[in-house]
Amino acid sequence: xxxxxxxxxxxxxxxxxxxxxxxxxxxxxxxxxxxxxxxxxxxxxxxxxxxxxxxxxxxxxxxxxxxxxxxxxxxxxxxxxxxxxxxxxxxxxxxxxxxxxxxxxxxxxxxxxxxxxxxxxxxxxxxxxxxxxxxxxxxxxxxxxxxxxxxxxxxxxxxxxxxxxxxxxxxxxxxxxxxxxxxxxxxxxxxxxxxxxxxxxxxxxxxxxxxxxxxxxxxxxxxxxxxxxxxxxxxxxxxxxxxxxxxxxxxxxxxxxxxxxxxxxxxxxxxxxxxxxxxxxxxxxxxxxxxxxxxxxxxxxxxxxxx
Numbered sequence: 398x399x400x401x402x403x404x405x406x407x408x409x410x411x412x413x414x415x416x417x418x419x420x421x422x423x424x425x426x427x428x429x430x431x432x433x434x435x436x437x438x439x440x441x442x443x444x445x446x447x448x449x450x451x452x453x454x455x456x457x458x459x460x461x462x463x464x465x466x467x468x469x470x471x472x473x474x475x476x477x478x479x480x481x482x483x484x485x486x487x488x489x490x491x492x493x494x495x496x497x498x499x500x501x502x503x504x505x506x507x508x509x510x511x512x513x514x515x516x517x518x519x520x521x522x523x524x525x526x527x528x529x530x531x532x533x534x535x536x537x538x539x540x541x542x543x544x545x546x547x548x549x550x551x552x553x554x555x556x557x558x559x560x561x562x563x564x565x566x567x568x569x570x571x572x573x574x575x576x577x578x579x580x581x582x583x584x585x586x587x588x589x590x591x592x593x594x595x596x597x598x599x600x601x602x603x604x605x606x607x608x609x610x611x612x613x614x615x616x617x618x619x620x621x622x623x624x625x626x627x628x629x630x631x632x633x634x635x636x637x638x639x640x641x642x643x644x645x646x647x648x649x650x651x652x653x654x655x656x657x658x659x660x661x662x663x664x665x666x667x668x669x670x671x672x673x674x675x676x677x678x679x680x681x682x683x684x685x686x687x688x689x690x691x692x693x694x695x696x697x698x699x700x701x702x703x704x
Contacts, residue, residue, distance in 0.1 A: 401671025571626035
């Protein structure tokens with residue numbers, strides 16, 4: 398799971414996909430600004446990271462279809478005005494895009510394998526809430542602040558290890574500093590180390606180097622989640638998209654070149670759009686209820702009545 402890129406911004410060029418890279422968006426003064434190519438600038442964004450936090454993202458998306466999609470009732474605005482409404486987005490980096498030639502390996506595999514063009518973040522917020530959704534199917538926070546209490550949400554790892562012990566699983570993290578910057582550790586803290594070591598004594602946390610070794614020897618588990626390090630495509634950091642692309646290439650090729658490739662499915666995704674433009678309305682999410690049961694990627698037959 399990479400960081401903070403929207404579909405139109407990264408993949409709007411994909412043939413036959415529902416992408417749109419040529420458009421005009423409007424600022425608060427109703428001045429139109431055309432989208433623009435970021436080709437030749439892999440570090441685009443720099444310190445100007447587009448706004449993507451809660452509740453700012455709601456303000457951004459409220460202006461889809463004059464607010465009809467999200468339910469907020471502002472009037473007098475045209476579709477998609479929100480991308481340039483936030484002060485930090487005045488540089489217009491939020492409406493910049495890349496094309497196939499800019500994306501290297503990712504641009505190559507996008508034309509060789511399946512691309513899913515109905516991509517939306519789980520919640521209109523930043524990294525931690527959306528990464529919680531990836532691990533739990535729900536979230537108990539809406540910002541990037543450290544929670545006051547350790548999260549008690551059940552994770553997919555709990556289900557796999559405790560309810561399906563015959564299914565092997567591993568969480569490979571990309572940093573080399575003892576897991577301190579791993580996304581899972583960040584929103585559960587050191588105390589969650591216990592949660593990643595279930596009662597049966599099976600520790601699922603492993604290093605990225607171990608992932609490469611397991612892929613080469615054909616010993617990858619049934620379910621593997623590979624978390625990148627600092628070079629995760631997040632704008633405004635010390636890495637640019639060429640370094641993120643190199644990490645994706647290393648990770649995907651490790652599986653392709655390994656003995657388990659014929660029986661493997663590799664999914665490359667992004668936690669959320671990072672404030673970059675997209676022309677497709679986000680769908681309404683189902684409202685949690687008292688009998689809410691997150692599905693977390695189970696087969697449809699096992700998810701009947703669940704969200």
